[in-house]
Amino acid sequence: MGKAVGEQLGVVTALVRSSFLVNAVYAESGREYGLTPQQGQLLCVLMAQPYGMSDLGGVLGLAKSSLTGLVDRCAQRGLVRREPDPQDARAVRVALTAEGSELAEDFYAETCRRVETLSAGLGDADRGTLAALLGQVVQDNKVPVVFMELDEGASTAHRR
Amino acid sequence: MGKAVGEQLGVVTALVRSSFLVNAVYAESGREYGLTPQQGQLLCVLMAQPYGMSDLGGVLGLAKSSLTGLVDRCAQRGLVRREPDPQDARAVRVALTAEGSELAEDFYAETCRRVETLSAGLGDADRGTLAALLGQVVQDNKVPVVFMELDEGASTAHRR
């Protein structure tokens, strides 16, 4: 077990610090589009599909009362819309507006770009391994779809 | 055409979602000790060493004005202390109090424990690989010491 170069980090430290990086990306990427990190995250979640407030709370890990305000602010900026649920008169479905959808795409793309450059120092093989291992962790822990998986499943997908 | 099992995630998605997991851990772990995530993070940073306000801003990625309040609240709870810098009369050094140090250790340990269980589904070899790759990303991007590495440095190393 000779650690050669600068002291190998443990998994825990690596996870925590990489999370710090990703948070910073969200903040910077959001700033670029006039979004707070939370607003950006909301838009990203809604890219996949509309949600009711309760489900949204489940996905984002927020109390209902926290969501009302977040959705309000995004709605006031014309990014999302509350639609009545045809099945249940007390429920609403929160969905992206056209404008919100556009902004979400941009924010999403920018965020992807920035996160991607974080791992730019890795070779393709290593990046694949990282994706596999980290993906396993993510799936083991049943993380909700807080960030879509762009269809990149096909080995040589078209990169927009 | 689609894979039945689970469609391998891309690096970007894996990173973002794992970051979501870690954020949740910070929140839960903090709640357990009556700390907000930011307060917990501050304590963890100060575990390594005392910092001046400016340096602290650099490490945490916050504006000075944001820090004053955060430090204030932690100081009011008796967790940190502002010490005058002997070299420079306008500077202060923020350091953990005894109580803060104790709480920081507990929070840190709990956070480590929780983050560790996130990767419990991986074998030892895989976990090592993940640590190596993610550690590389972290070091490539020069993440400040927002979370100490203390685990078992003892085995072979005094670090530098």
Place this chain on the structure above:
DNA sequence: CATTAGTAGTTCGTGTTCCGAATCACATGT
């Protein structure tokens, strides 16, 4: 059917977080 639960969302009050602009106090260069 009427009553009782339960569920979906909002409102309200409180505390935290974050920022930029302005300010104060000390430091340093010329």
Place this chain on the structure above:
DNA sequence: ACATGTGATTCGGAACACGAACTACTAATG
């Protein structure tokens, strides 16, 4: 000494997050 720079706080304002209380509708029960 004087101008400039730097460390930190203050201030005003926006966003965020929560629990508790509340409204409105739905579902279950008798």
